[in-house]
Amino acid sequence: MRIGHWQRMLIGAGLGVALTSAAIAQPPPVRVRGEIEKVDGNTLTVKARDGAQLTIAVPDNVRVMNFVKASLADIKPNSYIGVTAMPQADGSQRAIAIHIFPEQARGVAEGHRPWDLRPGSTMTNAAVETTVGSVDGQVLTVKYKQGDKTDEKKVIVPPDAAIVTYAPADRTELKPGAQIIIFGAQKQPDGTLQAQAVNVGRGVTPPM
Numbered sequence: 163m164r165i166g167h168w169q170r171m172l173i174g175a176g177l178g179v180a181l182t183s184a185a186i187a188q189p190p191p192v193r194v195r196g197e198i199e200k201v202d203g204n205t206l207t208v209k210a211r212d213g214a215q216l217t218i219a220v221p222d223n224v225r226v227m228n229f230v231k232a233s234l235a236d237i238k239p240n241s242y243i244g245v246t247a248m249p250q251a252d253g254s255q256r257a258i259a260i261h262i263f264p265e266q267a268r269g270v271a272e273g274h275r276p277w278d279l280r281p282g283s284t285m286t287n288a289a290v291e292t293t294v295g296s297v298d299g300q301v302l303t304v305k306y307k308q309g310d311k312t313d314e315k316k317v318i319v320p321p322d323a324a325i326v327t328y329a330p331a332d333r334t335e336l337k338p339g340a341q342i343i344i345f346g347a348q349k350q351p352d353g354t355l356q357a358q359a360v361n362v363g364r365g366v367t368p369p370m
Contacts, residue, residue, distance in 0.1 A: 191346035192355060193278060194218065195368065198340045206336060206360075217354040218347060220336070225359035228331040229343075229368045232262055234300050234319065236327060237290060242268040245286045245304065245317050246279055246370040254316040255284060259369035262327040263287075273308045274315060279370060286315055299323070324369035335362040343368035 194216060200207035206218040237243060242263045247255035258279065263270060270287065277285040288306035291314065295301070300319040305312060319325075336342075341363040347355040361368055 189349060192344075192349055194342070194344040194347050194355065194357070196342060198336060198338055198342060200338060201336055208342065218344070219350075219354060219356045220333075220360065221358065224333055224336070224357070226331045226333050226335050227359070227361050228329040228335060228364040229261065229326040229361055229366055230329045230364050231366050232325045232327040234325065236262055236325070237293065237302070239290055239293060241290045242270075243288065243290060243304070244271075244370065245284075245288070245302075245315075246277055247284050247286065247317060248280065248282060249284060250318070254318055255286060257317055257319045257323040258283065259324040259326070260319065261370060262325070264328055267328075272306050274306065274313065277370075285370070286317070288315070324366070326363075326366055326369060329364065331362060331364070335364070336360060341367040343370065 194208060194210060196208045196210040196216070198206055199209050199215075204220050204222065204224075206220060208216045208218055210216055237260065242265070244261045244263065245255060245257050246259040247257045250256050268289070272287050274284060274286040274288075277283045286304060286306065288304035291303040291305045293300060293302050299321055302317040302319060303314055304317055305314040343361045344357045344359070345361070346359070347357040349355055
């Protein structure tokens with residue numbers, strides 16, 4: 163199976179699924195959320211959101227993407243999105259954040275799974291089926307494949323939900339003060355991390 167440029171970038175960023183048995187054998191990837199404090203060649207010193215100081219090695223060809231602010235108006239029927247949310251008692255999902263994938267990345271990490279932004283939070287990567295207004299905010303119905311089944315979720319998007327989309331970037335974005343999220347860092351025996359891809363908030367803190 164051939165994959166395009168965006169799929170390679172997003173899979174490398176940890177949003178995709180393992181493609182080989184060797185990848186499955188590796189330790190589980192680590193998600194890093196924080197601010198770059200120092201850049202020394204290919205080594206980033208990052209202050210994580212929990213206050214920990216992390217040392218992260220990146221390669222010369224590190225893949226960098228920006229998250230930029232978007233709005234509900236940018237979410238259309240059939241848009242492919244990732245929804246960070248809290249499950250509700252009625253089975254719906256209340257969005258904390260939504261990231262809009264570029265069309266080339268449709269299908270990346272499709273499905274519904276636990277997420278670690280908050281205790282009990284979830285991530286759903288899916289296509290928007292319908293969108294309507296409600297007293298609680300916008301309501302999206304999203305549909306996704308999970309294994310050999312197709313399922314759907316109702317997503318309530320309150321006014322305070324953060325909405326972002328992807329934009330091309332390069333390693334010049336990796337500088338002190340940059341707010342980042344790394345989806346797939348690999349922990350090394352010495353306690354440092356290695357990452358092939360870094361996502362940087364351009365004017366926003368990556369909300370997922």
